């Protein structure tokens with residue numbers, strides 16, 4: 001019997017014979033970090049953006065970008081067809097904050113004070129210290145590094161304040177701009193999830209990208 005088996009037996013756990021090898025020595029997950037997180041979504045600042053919860057006053061701004069079919073081209077949601085669609089979306093998000101469910105940050109462009117898009121942890125499994133990012137922004141703001149700025153801020157926040165060990169993002173292979181944002185935020189391409197989702201009437205492949213806490217620590221140490 002080696003030392004590890006000895007330690008497991010002493011810990012009094014069930015049969016530890018098939019225990020998986022530990023890959024990382026980061027902090028153990030603390031699921032309590034999620035409690036109240038979305039109810040009290042923190043306001044975050046970047047050089048050009050303020051990230052804050054959506055409010056009902058943002059409906060017009062949301063409609064301005066979410067009604068553009070080009071913005072919705074590679075997203076799993078359909079372009080909003082009316083202001084009512086945007087109102088329904090924002091109201092659902094306001095309820096999600098209240099009920100402490102996953103909900104986005106509105107991206108406010110400091111220069112104009114307008115909401116130009118959203119960025120969010122679309123999934124968060126605190127028991128595994130793992131979360132997934134999603135984002136969308138108005139077409140007239142593309143190509144200025146704004147989404148990279150927002151995503152880098154959330155990656156940083158996720159590792160520093162949310163106790164995450166792994167942050168993922170997924171995109172349709174054709175969505176090269178989104179893949180670039182992931183790469184610029186330090187994520188690595190891990191593979192192609194074949195026909196992983198049924199969206200807009202067809203099964204779609206998604207590229208999986210991720211950054212681990214240890215990748216991020218190595219990057220900030222450089």
Ligand SMILES: CC(C)(COP(=O)(O)OP(=O)(O)OC[C@H]1O[C@@H](n2cnc3c(N)ncnc32)[C@H](O)[C@@H]1OP(=O)(O)O)[C@@H](O)C(=O)NCCC(=O)NCCS
Pocket residue numbers: 070071072074075117135136137138141142143144145146147148149170171172175176177178180181
């Ligand atoms: C994807 C999206 C968030 C990118 O935001 P953005 O602020 O324009 O991104 P950035 O300016 O930070 O970076 C974009 C990068 O993609 C590159 N890029 C843009 N279009 C590209 C294309 N067609 N092919 C290859 N690279 C492309 C840019 O050159 C830039 O890379 P660089 O800095 O190395 O030159 C934005 O286009 C968007 O909101 N799209 C609609 C919604 C969407 O697709 N969301 C993601 C779903 S997974």
